[in-house]
Amino acid sequence: MAGRNGRTVRDLRRANRTAVLQRLYFDGPLSRFELGPATGLSSGSVSNVVADLVADGLVEEAGSVDSDGGRPRTLLRVAPASGHMIGVDVGETRVRVELFDLTLTELARAERPLAQQRYDVDVIVGHIRDGIAEVLAAAGLPAERLLGAGIGVPGIVEHTAERGAVVHGQTIGWDAVPLEALLRAGSPLPDTVPYLIDNGAKTLGQAEMWFGAGRGARNAVVVLFGSGVGASLVTPDVEQGRAVEWGHLTVRVRGRRCRCGALGCLEAYAGAESLLARWREEGGRVPEGTDEETALTALLAAAHPSGDESADPVALAVLEETAEYLGAGLSD
Incomplete structure (x- = not known):
């Protein structure tokens, strides 16, 4: 039966379950007494909802704490094995696939390095599919047990009714790539398990707001600062975050050419590829035959050596100039 606001008893029950699960997920373990103020529910409603969630295997007891003069209060938490999810990061140098339980404990990981033709669509799709199959096999988990697979990608993600998530990535050569449809074709996941695809900087911003420095x-x-440069802006108006193409802000007129094709972008000075290129152009000793991460570590070590070694003035000058450009970009 629907009330005056159109909500049914089922809607109310679902909303109450969601409120309790969210608070336990982000702030737990919590006692029933603490869940009342945290969710705005009455003590009776909390008790009923918790009893249902425990019976469904979604919530479990997690010890107890002393109360003020009364009996110890039982703590509750989300049951780790009640759900599983996969996270995929399509990065600059590799595709990483990780399997988690509901408390974000990592259960399995697979990584696929990206060669020079790193953003070939078929290669990326194959790495994601193979990585998902690998982590599921490593954990012995049936695919239908997953709640979903979240995928962070470079570029702008358009969500369409016909083709699902479509990726527009000028800097990586992707022009309206129907990534979700491609993954579904031959997917190791059943249709009941959703792919949740979004911009990598946006997903990073949301993670920081939920679990990191933004709590x-x-x-x-x-800010996402690596081979490329990106950012996510989170405000009360945009609680899920908005991806910002911050790396393509012009910080120097007629400056270095960026991989997007424009001149003077922030990424052309602060991105990892640019840092190493500028160090090499100025006569720096960039390690040959190493990956980007190792070369960057060498740059930092040269600029700020340990012990009594003197700093490499070229490496130090490159980093100081980069800091200026980053400061100007953040200010803008």
């Missing part, structure tokens, strides 16, 4: 903040800018 408790109303407004935040989360």
Whole structure:
């Protein structure tokens, strides 16, 4: 039966379950007494909802704490094995696939390095499919047990009714790539398990707001600083975050050419590829035959050596100039 606001008893029950699960997931373990103020539910409603969630295997007891003069209060938490999910990061140098339980404990991981033709669509799709199959096999988990697979990608993600998530990535050569449809074709996951695809900087921003340095903040800018440069802006108006193409802000007129084709972008000075290229152009000793991460570590070590060694003035100058460009970009 629907009430005056159109909500049925089933809607109300679902909303109450969601409120309790969210608070336990983000702030737990919590006692029933603490769940009341945290969710705005009455003590009776909390008891009923918790009893249902325990019976469904979604919530379990997690010890107890002393109360003020009364009996110890039983703590509750989300049951780790009640759900599983996969996270995929399509990065600059590799595709990483990880399997988690509901408390974000990592159960299995697979990584696929990206060669020079790193953003070939078929290669990326194959790496994601193979990585998902590998982590499921490693954990012995049936695919239908998954709640979903979240995928962070470079570029702008358009969500369409016909083709699902479509990726527009000028800097990686992707023009309206129907990534979700491609993954579904020959997918190791059944149709009941959703692919949740979004911009990598946006997913990073959301993760920081939920579990990292942004917890408790109303407004935040989360910067992704690696081979490329990106950012996510989170405000009360955009609680899920908005991806910002911050790396393609012009910081120098007629400056270095960026991989997007424009001149003077922030990424052309602050991205990892640019850092190493500028160090090499100025006569720096860039390690040959190493990956990007190792070469960057060498750059940092040269600029700020340990012990009594003197700093490499070229490496130090490159980093100081980069810091100026980053400061200007953040200010803008």
